[in-house]
Amino acid sequence: MGREKTVTRMCALTREELPASALIRFAVSPDGVIAPDVDAKAPGRGVWVKGDKAAVEEAVKRKAFAKSLKTNVEVPADLALMVKARLEQRLVGALGLARKAGALATGAAKVAGLLESGKVAALITASDAAPDGRRKMLQSVRRGFDTPPPHIESLSSTQLGLALGLENVIHAALTPGAAANSAIERANRLDRYIATDREEDGTI
Incomplete structure (x- = not known):
């Protein structure tokens, strides 16, 4: 073929x-x-x-x-902002489906456990997470993976909470599978779209 x-x-x-x-x-x-x-x-x-x-x-x-x-x-x-909102909605929808499929865990303790087991397709951190909590999660990734999984951090804790039907969500993780692949693809597309914004505000 x-x-x-x-x-x-x-x-x-x-x-x-x-x-x-x-x-x-x-x-x-x-x-x-x-x-x-x-x-x-x-x-x-x-x-x-x-x-x-x-x-x-x-x-x-x-x-x-x-x-x-x-x-x-x-x-x-505001067309450029309308695009950003649509891309965020697509990612929010994919994360919601991943949770319904049992492919997404939330909370620092559960995420840390998954990182230790190596069963993480992508790490998710709220864009407004405290620097210390973010750093600890990334340290766990570096310890547990030769090739780090993708890190999704383009949604706020409020957006993640709405996506998952929970109160504000700071830390989450996707486990391997089709639901995770869909969410990662949508996150990558959003990241590419807002990359210039991140460069300008120094968050890259």
């Missing part, structure tokens, strides 16, 4: 041909307003922009959507 061909699309801002997975699709609503279509399922012609927040902000500024569609469209000024 031959390799599966990578689906590519052209970025409306940079004119680069990139894998569709590295881009964000935007669709036009019936009333002529541009909206994020992060699952790339909306009908009609779409506009693709490189999947990072700075690129979307620049596309809004340069009127790249109207140029690509060759027609006037309304573009919300």
Whole structure:
């Protein structure tokens, strides 16, 4: 069997041909307003922009959507933030499904136990976690794994709590399986999107 061909699309801002997975699709609503279509399922012609927040902000500024569609469209000024919110919602949904599937543990003690056993597909730390608690978890990872698992820290304790139907969640972990893989893919996409923000505020 031959390799599966990578689906590519052209970025409306940079004119680069990139894998569709590295881009964000935007669709036009019936009333002529541009909206994020992060699952790339909306009908009609779409506009693709490189999947990072700075690129979307620049596309809004340069009127790249109207140029690509060759027609006037309304573009919300906060479009880049709308994309971030949609990507966060996708991750929140995946984490909720992982918990229902029994593939997610919460609480420092349970997470520490999983780290010791080596049965962790991804470590999750709230973005507003105390530095000391975060450091201790990462030390456990370094002790227990030759290759550290992914570290998801793009959601706040409030967002994690809402995702999991619990009070504020600071520490959690995903165990290996399809549910974890889905959550990790969505977390990676969100991380790529907000990477420039993190560089600017020094959190990388």
